[in-house]
Amino acid sequence: MPRINVTLKLRDFGACHAHEMRSDGSVGPRRFTAFDWMSGWTTVRTFTVDNAGSADPYLFALNSNTGDALIHRLGDDGTIGPEVWSNHGDPWTTGWTTASFYTIYGTTYLFLLKQGNGRVHIHRMNDDGTIGPRVWNRNWSSGWTTAEAFTVGTATYLFLLKEATGDVHIHRLDDSDGTVGARVLDTIWSSDWTTAAFYRLGNVTYLFLLKASTGRVHIHRMNVGGTVGERVAEDNWTSGWTTAVPFTVGGSPFLFLLKESNGSVHIHPIRSDGTLAPRVDDRDWTSGWTDAAFWEAGGQTFLVINKHSATRGLRRALVQHTAFGAPIGLYITGDDGRLRDGNGDLGLNSFTEAVDLRVLAFNSVVRAPNLLMDHWIDVPGVRDNDTVVLSGSTEQLDRFRVINRAAETYDRLFRQFEPFESRGDFPLGAPSSLDEAKDRDKRIEGVYPDGLPQPLAFVEPRGTNTGYPVVHIKEKRSDRRLFGTHGSRPTLIASELSHALHFSLLSKSQREDLTTQYGSFIVSDLVTGGDATHDLGKETDPTVAFVEALDHFAERFTVFLRRNPSLAITSATRTAFLQDQFDSGSPASLSGPLATGTVTPESGLSSSSVEGAVYGAIFLDLARRPGIGLTRAVEAYFESKATTFGQFRSWVEDNKPTWATAIAQVS
Numbered sequence: 309m310p311r312i313n314v315t316l317k318l319r320d321f322g323a324c325h326a327h328e329m330r331s332d333g334s335v336g337p338r339r340f341t342a343f344d345w346m347s348g349w350t351t352v353r354t355f356t357v358d359n360a361g362s363a364d365p366y367l368f369a370l371n372s373n374t375g376d377a378l379i380h381r382l383g384d385d386g387t388i389g390p391e392v393w394s395n396h397g398d399p400w401t402t403g404w405t406t407a408s409f410y411t412i413y414g415t416t417y418l419f420l421l422k423q424g425n426g427r428v429h430i431h432r433m434n435d436d437g438t439i440g441p442r443v444w445n446r447n448w449s450s451g452w453t454t455a456e457a458f459t460v461g462t463a464t465y466l467f468l469l470k471e472a473t474g475d476v477h478i479h480r481l482d483d484s485d486g487t488v489g490a491r492v493l494d495t496i497w498s499s500d501w502t503t504a505a506f507y508r509l510g511n512v513t514y515l516f517l518l519k520a521s522t523g524r525v526h527i528h529r530m531n532v533g534g535t536v537g538e539r540v541a542e543d544n545w546t547s548g549w550t551t552a553v554p555f556t557v558g559g560s561p562f563l564f565l566l567k568e569s570n571g572s573v574h575i576h577p578i579r580s581d582g583t584l585a586p587r588v589d590d591r592d593w594t595s596g597w598t599d600a601a602f603w604e605a606g607g608q609t610f611l612v613i614n615k616h617s618a619t620r621g622l623r624r625a626l627v628q629h630t631a632f633g634a635p636i637g638l639y640i641t642g643d644d645g646r647l648r649d650g651n652g653d654l655g656l657n658s659f660t661e662a663v664d665l666r667v668l669a670f671n672s673v674v675r676a677p678n679l680l681m682d683h684w685i686d687v688p689g690v691r692d693n694d695t696v697v698l699s700g701s702t703e704q705l706d707r708f709r710v711i712n713r714a715a716e717t718y719d720r721l722f723r724q725f726e727p728f729e730s731r732g733d734f735p736l737g738a739p740s741s742l743d744e745a746k747d748r749d750k751r752i753e754g755v756y757p758d759g760l761p762q763p764l765a766f767v768e769p770r771g772t773n774t775g776y777p778v779v780h781i782k783e784k785r786s787d788r789r790l791f792g793t794h795g796s797r798p799t800l801i802a803s804e805l806s807h808a809l810h811f812s813l814l815s816k817s818q819r820e821d822l823t824t825q826y827g828s829f830i831v832s833d834l835v836t837g838g839d840a841t842h843d844l845g846k847e848t849d850p851t852v853a854f855v856e857a858l859d860h861f862a863e864r865f866t867v868f869l870r871r872n873p874s875l876a877i878t879s880a881t882r883t884a885f886l887q888d889q890f891d892s893g894s895p896a897s898l899s900g901p902l903a904t905g906t907v908t909p910e911s912g913l914s915s916s917s918v919e920g921a922v923y924g925a926i927f928l929d930l931a932r933r934p935g936i937g938l939t940r941a942v943e944a945y946f947e948s949k950a951t952t953f954g955q956f957r958s959w960v961e962d963n964k965p966t967w968a969t970a971i972a973q974v975s
Contacts, residue, residue, distance in 0.1 A: 312663050313655040315695040316622040322347040322382050324873075325617035328386045329555070329602075333562040333575050338375035338608050340587040341388025341804040342873055343720065344619075348373055349390045352614040353601035354382065358418045359435045365603040365613060366392070366437040370407055374793045379437055383423035391871035393438040397415045399795030404886035409433075409761045410481065412464050417443070417486035419455060419466070420465045430486060455503055457481065457532070458718035459910075460513045465534035466491070467504060467515070474499045476535050492534045505731040506530075507554035507561055507578060508906035514540070514582035516552060516563065523547045527582055541583040547560065554578070555602035557609045562588075562610070564600055571595045584813065612761040619697050621645025622708070623715040624672040624733055626746055629656055630664045630686070638742045640672070643719075654691075664688045667698065670746065672733040673715045674754040674779065674808075675683045676707050683707070703757070705951040706784060709791070713801050721802055721865060722809060724877050725942045736776070737814050739910030749774040755785035761864055762830065764841065765790075765800055767807040770819035770827065777808040777819070797870065806862035807855065822951065845894045845912055846918030853915075858945060862975075863933035864889065882938040889928055895920035896928060903934050916953040925953065927973040933970045 326340035351370040356363035365382040366936040375400055381389035395620045406421040416433040424646040426448035432440040454469040465566055466488060478493035503518040513530040520681040523545035524839040530536040534943060551566040571593035576584040599614040621644040629637035639647050639656055656663065666688040669676035676683050685700045685708070703964035709875045718735060728735050736752065739745035753771055765787060771778035781804065786789045792798025811819055829852050842848075868885045875881045885904070890898035896909045907929050931941035952975075960971045 310658055310692065311655040311691065312647075312661075312692045313688050314665070314692075314807050315706055316625065316627065316641050316645045316647065316665075316667060317576055317616060317619040317695060317697045318622050318645075318705070318708055319513045319619050320347065320420065320712065320778075321345055321613040321618060321695055323596075324388065325613050326353075326386050326388060327611045327613075329611055331556050331557055331562065332588055333577060333610060335573070335575070335591065335884045340388050340612075342388070342849040342872060344716070344798075344870065346371075346376070346798070346870075346871070347617055348376070349614055349616050349795070350405070350598070350610065352406045353409060354601040354603040354612065355416060355418075355433070356411070356603075357432065357433050357435055357437055358411070358414040358425075365605055366407070367601075367603075369614070370404060371616075373402060373791075374795075375402045375404070376793060376795065379439070380873070381437060381602050382607075382610070382612075386608070386610045387874040389611070389872075389874065392436060395795065396797050403427075406452070406455045406545060408455050408457050408466075410464055410486070410583065412486055413514055415486065419457065421448075421452055421455050423453055425452055427667070428488075430488070443485055444619065450474075453502075456504055456506055458513055458515075459484060459508065460530050460534055461511070462536065467506070469501060469504055471502055472499055474501065476538075479974055480534060484729075491535065494777055495536075502550070503552045505554055505563075507563070507582075509561060509578065509580060512582065516554070518545075519551055519619060520550050521547055523549065527584075529582060537938050540581060548572075550598075551600050551628050551783060553600050553602065553822065555609060555611075556604075557809055566597055566600055566613075568598055568664060569595055586835070590754060602738065603694060620712075622667070622671075622698065623712055623719075625708075625711070626668045626670045626742065628664050628666040629658070635666065639743055641744075647952045652829050662689045662691050665690055667695075667708075668746075669711055671715045672745070673718045673735055673763055674711050674752045674805075676711060677753055677755060677773070690865055707756050710754060710781060710801065713798075714805055716752065717802050717805055718864070720811075720869070720877065721862060724882075725939060725946065727813070727943075728809070750776060752777050752779065752782065752805075753811060756781045765804050766826070766830070767804050767811065769807075769811040769814070769822040770816070773966060775819070777811040779808050780803045791958070797867055799866050802862040802866040806858045810855070810946065812860055812952060813946055814951070817851065818949070818951060822855070823885055824853075825849075825902075842919055843874040843882055843908070844923065846920075849916065850916045853917050853919045853922045854950065854952050854956065856919045857926060860919060861927040861942070877935070879939070886928060886932050886938060890932075895924040898932075902932050908931075922953050926956070929974040930967075930970055936967060938971060 316362045322345045324342035324345040327338050328336040330336045350369040350372040353368045356365050367380045367382050370377045378394035380391050383389045394849050395443040403422045404420050405423040416776045418431045428446045429442055430444040431442050434440040445672050451470045452468050453471040464481040466479045466481055474497035476495050479491050480489040482489045498519050500519045501517050502520040505516045506560050515528040517526040525543040527541040528539050529537040548567045548569050548618050550563050550568040553564045563576045565574040573591040574590035575588045576587045579585050596615045597613050598616050603613050622641050623643050625641045627633040627639045657791045666686045669683045685698050686694050736750050765781045768778040788796035789800035790796045887902055895913050897904045931938040948956050952955040955970055
């Protein structure tokens with residue numbers, strides 16, 4: 309009986325890797341892998357700013373389709389450092405297709421261009437890597453697909469190209485303010501030039517040109533004055549090369565080449581006459597890598613590569629083996645998406661070489677109620693060693709993205725705390741079998757998209773069908789926090805899952821009471837002109853404030869991890885989170901050392917009915933104290949089974965006598 313091994317994947321998030329480059333120009337070991345890199349980054353660039361005489365490196369990412377943009381500090385060890393700027397909360401307009409950085413006499417500028425309408429902005433960059441004031445803007449003609457800055461001698465120029473028509477313009481950039489000056493070249497080449505890259509060898513600058521459709525390559529020497537000079541090389545390569553980026557290692561120049569369609573990578577040394585020497589590296593990576601950029605730090609050169617759309621394993625999802633549309637066996641995927649049976653063994657037994665699978669919208673953390681046909685996806689004709697990327701309608705795939713992100717959020721955020729650390733894959737306790745996991749009422753359900761009239765997501769503490777929490781999530785267009793677009797961070801799942809996990813630990817009667825209380829709060833808030841949302845400074849009642857304090861913790865810890873993508877989940881990271889919250893001054897500031905300094909809450913945050921007061925008291929002030937820490941503070945929140953701060957304080961006094969002074973002070 310053949311054993312069928314299958315891997316199930318879902319297209320969600322992007323991908324970002326960083327590698328150290330070896331001295332011979334080849335790609336070395338990977339130093340960074342993003343966990344939840346946001347999808348849709350259509351432009352990724354590195355740049356430097358001259359800060360106190362040193363060139364500090366940064367990473368810039370832009371989503372043309374949403375207007376989202378961010379900047380991270382780049383590490384000396386090849387990792388992506390903390391976020392230093394983003395436009396979350398204030399997104400740009402959509403349609404920015406090109407970004408280029410250039411430095412003139414120690415000042416760095418950002419050039420932005422919209423291919424669709426020819427809109428151009430130029431910003432001066434600040435010394436801390438953030439985007440400074442706009443110094444220039446124009447409305448040009450549409451269709452410009454390439455914009456690259458280069459230098460010849462001491463002068464800086466801007467090269468512009470239209471792929472469709474072959475139009476080429478070159479402008480001098482003003483030395484004093486970085487704006488676009490006089491045009492020094494206006495010509496028309498043949499169409500379909502897709503890539504232009506400049507590199508400088510000594511005092512000579514070269515232009516590398518490539519056509520993705522044919523593999524045609526030209527290399528030109530640039531003239532003094534910024535015009536295109538003689539052609540020093542030409543070649544006919546294979547088609548499909550989409551990226552060409554020059555870089556140096558220890559002063560030696562190289563050219564990095566990439567095909568998005570199949571992941572082919574070639575690296576060539578660049579000779580002293582500007583031509584390419586035989587390649588020193590030849591790799592076959594996965595397809596879909598869309599951007600590559602380099603930075604230098606600490607005497608090393610690093611490569612960062614980006615996929616704007618990537619796949620990841622379908623995490624711990626239940627999968628039925630079907631025959632003629634009926635289930636004949638039940639399996640579960642691992643964290644990597646590989647199918648396993650109830651004993652944890654890879655694959656499934658089958659009398660045939662191909663099997664039909666039904667992938668349920670149901671994993672070890674959350675289940676989408678299986679009432680409609682599209683709450684699963686059928687995958688017919690799967691064979692041994694197949695890797696299947698789920699396909700279906702947008703709504704179907706979004707539902708699977710919701711449950712997959714819920715499992716990932718549970719693993720990354722909540723499994724560092726008891727009781728979930730001990731409970732493992734199943735937050736409500738391990739079932740005796742996969743069949744029990746599928747059929748038992750003891751589960752968290754997630755409804756997406758929710759069809760109820762309320763404007764925002766919410767958690768029903770006690771669902772009608774199961775008695776356990778039900779997470780109601782609105783369609784992604786109405787709540788950008790779900791997947792994190794158009795100026796919002798993807799915090800919704802962390803926030804709502806925190807409630808579901810908390811409620812699942814409470815008694816049946818507590819869940820019933822919370823259902824009534826929360827319904828009353830939402831109705832009352834809407835009737836009195838509110839929007840049923842939550843905020844640190846919002847005064848509600850002791851139950852709502854206590855419950856929402858956990859939401860604030862989950863949201864803020866999620867944002868902290870996304871702003872610091874290189875951090876693993878450790879005690880040091882939890883301490884860094886606490887320091888970060890106090891450094892921000894919201895909801896409290898700190899004078900002195902973290903463990904012993906003086907905490908000053910924001911004005912108005914001093915009642916057990918105020919969400920920010922409860923959040924600050926438990927998740928910051930109590931958590932910072934010696935002998936307690938964030939882990940024990942969060943675990944106490946769960947273990948107390950409290951629904952108000954007063955109940956929590958009483959539980960601490962009864963069960964944590966060594967915390968008596970601390971709980972009195974934070975109260």
